[in-house]
Amino acid sequence: MAETEKFVANTRGKADIWRFFLLRETEAGKVDHSTGYCKEYKASVKLGGGTSNLNAHIRRHIIETDDNR
Numbered sequence: 001m002a003e004t005e006k007f008v009a010n011t012r013g014k015a016d017i018w019r020f021f022l023l024r025e026t027e028a029g030k031v032d033h034s035t036g037y038c039k040e041y042k043a044s045v046k047l048g049g050g051t052s053n054l055n056a057h058i059r060r061h062i063i064e065t066d067d068n069r
């Protein structure tokens, strides 16, 4: 694992869900579009060609927040 991981916003992502996620920039300066990282925990979420995995991940956060009330 590289010590200086660089995360960038997904400028291609048009879905609203992308405001909760970042993409990782590789050492070659390219953006890895295969995996999203949530801003809160930097948890990696595989992208299966769409944003359904991102939505599922964010729902887990919402459920956790509700449990804390």
Ligand SMILES: [Zn+2]
Pocket (backbone or CB within 6 Å): 038, 039, 040, 041, 042, 043, 057, 061
């Ligand atoms: Zn998360």
